[in-house]
Amino acid sequence: xxxxxxxxxxxxxxxxxxxxxxxxxxxxxxxxxxxxxxxxxxxxxxxxxxxxxxxxxxxxxxxxxxxxxxxxxxxxxxxxxxxxxxxxxxxxxxxxxxxxxxxxxxxxxxxxxxxxxxxxxxxxxxxxxxxxxxxxxxxxxxxxxxxxxxxxxxxxxxxxxxxxxxxxxxxxxxxxxxxxxxxxxxxxxxxxxxxxxxxxxxxxxxxxxxxxxxxxxxxxxxxxxxxxxxxxxxxxxxxxxxxxxxxxxxxxxxxxxxxxxxxxxxxxxxxxxxxxxxxxxxxxxxxxxxxxxxxxxxxxxxxxxxxxxxxxxxxxxxxxxxxxxxxxx
Amino acid sequence: xxxxxxxxxxxxxxxxxxxxxxxxxxxxxxxxxxxxxxxxxxxxxxxxxxxxxxxxxxxxxxxxxxxxxxxxxxxxxxxxxxxxxxxxxxxxxxxxxxxxxxxxxxxxxxxxxxxxxxxxxxxxxxxxxxxxxxxxxxxxxxxxxxxxxxxxxxxxxxxxxxxxxxxxxxxxxxxxxxxxxxxxxxxxxxxxxxxxxxxxxxxxxxxxxxxxxxxxxxxxxxxxxxxxxxxxxxxxxxxxxxxxxxxxxxxxxxxxxxxxxxxxxxxxxxxxxxxxxxxxxxxxxxxxxxxxxxxxxxxxxxxxxxxxxxxxxxxxxxxxxxxxxxxxx
Numbered sequence: 001x002x003x004x005x006x007x008x009x010x011x012x013x014x015x016x017x018x019x020x021x022x023x024x025x026x027x028x029x030x031x032x033x034x035x036x037x038x039x040x041x042x043x044x045x046x047x048x049x050x051x052x053x054x055x056x057x058x059x060x061x062x063x064x065x066x067x068x069x070x071x072x073x074x075x076x077x078x079x080x081x082x083x084x085x086x087x088x089x090x091x092x093x094x095x096x097x098x099x100x101x102x103x104x105x106x107x108x109x110x111x112x113x114x115x116x117x118x119x120x121x122x123x124x125x126x127x128x129x130x131x132x133x134x135x136x137x138x139x140x141x142x143x144x145x146x147x148x149x150x151x152x153x154x155x156x157x158x159x160x161x162x163x164x165x166x167x168x169x170x171x172x173x174x175x176x177x178x179x180x181x182x183x184x185x186x187x188x189x190x191x192x193x194x195x196x197x198x199x200x201x202x203x204x205x206x207x208x209x210x211x212x213x214x215x216x217x218x219x220x221x222x223x224x225x226x227x228x229x230x231x232x233x234x235x236x237x238x239x240x241x242x243x244x245x246x247x248x249x250x251x252x253x254x255x256x257x258x259x260x261x262x263x264x265x266x267x268x269x270x271x272x273x274x275x276x277x278x279x280x281x282x283x284x285x286x287x288x289x290x291x292x293x294x295x296x297x298x299x300x301x302x303x304x305x306x307x308x309x310x311x312x313x314x315x316x317x318x319x320x321x322x323x324x325x326x327x328x329x
Numbered sequence: 330x331x332x333x334x335x336x337x338x339x340x341x342x343x344x345x346x347x348x349x350x351x352x353x354x355x356x357x358x359x360x361x362x363x364x365x366x367x368x369x370x371x372x373x374x375x376x377x378x379x380x381x382x383x384x385x386x387x388x389x390x391x392x393x394x395x396x397x398x399x400x401x402x403x404x405x406x407x408x409x410x411x412x413x414x415x416x417x418x419x420x421x422x423x424x425x426x427x428x429x430x431x432x433x434x435x436x437x438x439x440x441x442x443x444x445x446x447x448x449x450x451x452x453x454x455x456x457x458x459x460x461x462x463x464x465x466x467x468x469x470x471x472x473x474x475x476x477x478x479x480x481x482x483x484x485x486x487x488x489x490x491x492x493x494x495x496x497x498x499x500x501x502x503x504x505x506x507x508x509x510x511x512x513x514x515x516x517x518x519x520x521x522x523x524x525x526x527x528x529x530x531x532x533x534x535x536x537x538x539x540x541x542x543x544x545x546x547x548x549x550x551x552x553x554x555x556x557x558x559x560x561x562x563x564x565x566x567x568x569x570x571x572x573x574x575x576x577x578x579x580x581x582x583x584x585x586x587x588x589x590x591x592x593x594x595x596x597x598x599x600x601x602x603x604x605x606x607x608x609x610x611x612x613x614x615x616x617x618x619x620x621x622x623x624x625x626x627x628x629x630x631x632x633x634x635x636x637x638x639x640x641x642x643x644x645x646x647x648x649x650x651x652x653x654x655x656x657x658x
Contacts, residue, residue: 023369027563028474029406029548030373032466035364040352043447044359045415045461049454077358086374088459118372125378130417130459132374137361145357219358234356 004094008122011096012087015103019116021083031118033084039136044074050127054198055170060101061108062198063129068109070221071133072202073272077219079143079211080135082113082204090125102129105199113204141211143276148216148235152277152303155214155286157203158296159249160224164268165256166193192251200272209289210276217276223267224300228275229309239309241266241301266311277303333423337451340425341416344432345446346439350412360447362413368465373403379456383527384499389430390437391527392458397438399550400462401531402601406548408472408540409464411442411533419454431458434528442533470540472605477545477564481606481632484543484615486532487625488578489553493597494585495522521580529601536603538618543605552596553629557604558638568638570595570630595640606632 013026024032035041048054048067058066068085075082087106091098099122110117115133169189203219210217218231224246232239246265253261278286283299290297304310311319342355353361364370377383377396387395397414404411416435420427428451439446444462498518532548539546547560553575561568575594582590607615612628619626633639 024471024473029403029546030371030409030462030464032407032471033370033372034468035370037366041362041364041370042359043362043413043415043461043463045417045449045459047417047419047450047452047454047457047459049419049452049457052453074358078361080359084372086372086461088374088376090376090378090457120374121376123376123378124381125376125457126455128376128378128419128454128457130374130376132372132415132461133359134370134372135359139363142353142361144353 002094005122008094008096008099011099012103012117015107016117017111019083019114022116022118025116025118031086033118036136038139040139040142042075042078042080042135042137042142043132044071045130045132046070046074047128047130058198060098061105064102064104064106065109065199067129067131068106069200069202069272071131072109072113072204073200073219073221075133075135076203076207077143077217077274078137079141079207079217080137081208082115082133082135084116084118084134085110086132087117087120088130089120089122090128091122092124092127143207143211143214143217145216145218145231145234148231148237148277148303149279150237150303150305151280152215153280153283153299154228154239154241154275154277154301154303155297156220156224156247156275156300157206157273158271159247159252160220160271160273161252161261161264161268162193162196162249163200163270164264165252166190166197167270168264169193169255190251190255192249193255197270200270202272203274206274206289206293206295209293210274213282213285213289214276214278217274220271220273220275221269223269224275225266225309225311231275232307232309238304238306239301240304241309241311243311243313245298245300247296247298331423334451337423337425337428340428341432341446344436348412348443348445351445351447354445354447360415362447365465367468369468369471371404371407371409371464371466371471372461373400374459374461375399375403376457376459387527389427390434393431393433393435394438394528396458396460397435398529398531398601400460401438401442401533402529402548402550404462404464405532405536406472406546406603407466408470408536408546409466410537411444411462411464413445413447413463414439415461416446416449417459418449418451419457420451421453421456472536472540472543472546474545474547474560474563477560477566477606477632478608479566479632479634480609481544482609482612482628483557483568483570483604483606483630483632484626485549485553485576485604485629486535486602487600488576488581489549489600489602490581490590490593490597491522491525491578492529492599493593494581495519495526496599497593498522498584519580519584521578522584526599529599531601532603535618535622535624538622539603539605542611542614542618543607546603546605549600549602549604550598552598553604554595554638554640560604561636561638567633567635568630569633570638570640572640572642574627574629576625576627
């Protein structure tokens with residue numbers, strides 16, 4: 001490591017929070033951690049690359065937030081309680097201003113969920129952020145993709161398509177003469193949509209609450225229909241989804257016409273909401289969680305035996321499962 | 330994720346080994362893992378970027394091996410028993426031939442140490458490999474950097490400078506008219522030195538054996554004197570090192586004159602040997618480990634109270650601690 005790298009690590013180390021279960025954090029060859037008795041360890045790892053996973057003009061603090069958020073979202077989908085993370089930060093040069101800003105966002109979210117940064121590295125390379133998160137679940141209680149049952153209701157949290165809408169607006173604005181075929185109602189970038197792209201909310205509390213209610217769960221990172229498709233495939237079932245039922249934010253409705261909006265909701269990625277399946281007789285329990293959390297939870301379809309994800313709008317017939325909304329892809 | 334990304338993940342998933350303590354491996358939002366009762370979790374994370382951490386012409390299998398090896402080396406330095414890893418692989422395009430080769434090396438080393446690949450991601454971006462490894466130690470038995478005691482002997486495993494020698498030869502060969510100031514005895518790249526650069530051996534078994542013998546331990550990744558300096562700083566002590574005692578391979582001796590060789594041994598990185606401190610009355614125990622493992626373990630100096638790492642050659646006086654071999658940097 002270079003002297004600058006040590007300075008960066010010292011800068012990071014000075015700001016990290018501690019937890020009683022961190023026996024040894026940043027500063028040795030590895031971290032020493034104590035998993036509570038009776039708990040299983042839940043581990044997820046995701047990388048963000050500049051220009052691929054976030055626009056080049058994203059603020060360092062937003063990059064920091066998102067790098068942790070997309071990982072915490074994976075823990076949320078398992079119903080896990082977050083505990084620790086490690087961070088590998090590759091930068092073209094040791095840029096202390098960038099690191100300070102990055103940590104502002106990263107540690108703000110870490111603090112919200114009592115996550116301790118316990119190790120990792122900083123290296124020279126194209127801007128790239130890799131995070132590994134660790135959490136716990138009681139043995140046998142993790143939410144999984146492969147547990148959906150025929151007849152389950154399909155639910156989704158929050159609103160869909162906002163992040164994709166924000167990205168679409170950014171593209172329209174920055175790509176000169178861009179021919180996306182999208183109609184922007186207002187011609188500028190909506191800060192609410194951009195915030196959903198830059199600062200997604202990992203649904204940790206929801207995931208914990210769903211542990212005893214939901215059968216299967218996945219986070220919406222690739223797009224609602226795509227991720228529901230993964231859940232169905234893992235569970236050996238299929239799904240029918242009412243496209244008109246997909247929840248939309250006021251900001252999304254204001255920014256795009258219905259056709260574009262529904263494409264964004266159905267296929268846009270980066271929402272980091274939770275999509276989960278629940279037996280119909282547990283609808284009241286889901287509604288109670290929604291009220292308790294003051295978070296919209298919407299029934300959007302049902303699990304069926306036929307593989308694939310079939311879709312329809314209120315007035316339309318069911319699509320062939322395989323077709324789905326692929327023509328929007 | 331793209332279709333190609335799913336294909337890559339399916340390719341990886343088909344080849345990974347299983348362990349009984351992996352409740353849920355690749356394929357869900359996160360892995361579910363069972364840490365054995367009474368054990369602490371040991372976690373390390375390191376990234377390799379193309380052109381920074383390995384020459385651009387490195388074979389995919391060697392990149393795979395090294396990406397895991399540098400991480401396992403961190404576990405070795407803690408005396409930990411490896412168990413699981415996650416892998417984040419960024420590539421300019423979904424290159425199945427690269428991934429197959431990469432896995433050949435990565436999984437060959439994983440298999441040697443019974444490490445299960447349990448998750449991660451593949452993404453688009455400049456070639457970069459981030460690995461997180463997980464291992465166990467009995468609570469309270471981890472080797473640490475901060476436990477060296479005044480009067481301890483300083484030991485190092487194997488030979489030093491080979492990887493840096495291999496890198497130096499590669500540079501001499503590939504940089505036309507390169508002015509490194511080094512004298513190559515034979516003018517070509519020594520395969521043994523290059524192998525030490527490409528396929529380092531994580532000293533897992535040695536780390537386990539040293540748990541009850543050594544006071545402090547670190548792996549040699551930045552260079553012998555630099556890493557010993559980290560150990561001393563963490564322990565609040567200093568060190569005297571006899572440069573003539575640093576172990577050299579026959580290949581290194583054959584390839585470089587003494588001055589260059591000693592610089593490579595003292596300051597070259599990427600050796601991934603273990604440097605550790607042991608009370609003088611435990612020399613026989615260290616020798617027994619060396620015999621048992623058929624691995625050279627060499628006493629190279631002593632821990633002193635004065636901070637910094639002082640060096641000398643057999644006929645020379647001690648350098649000022651701060652100076653050390655900095656002029657070689």
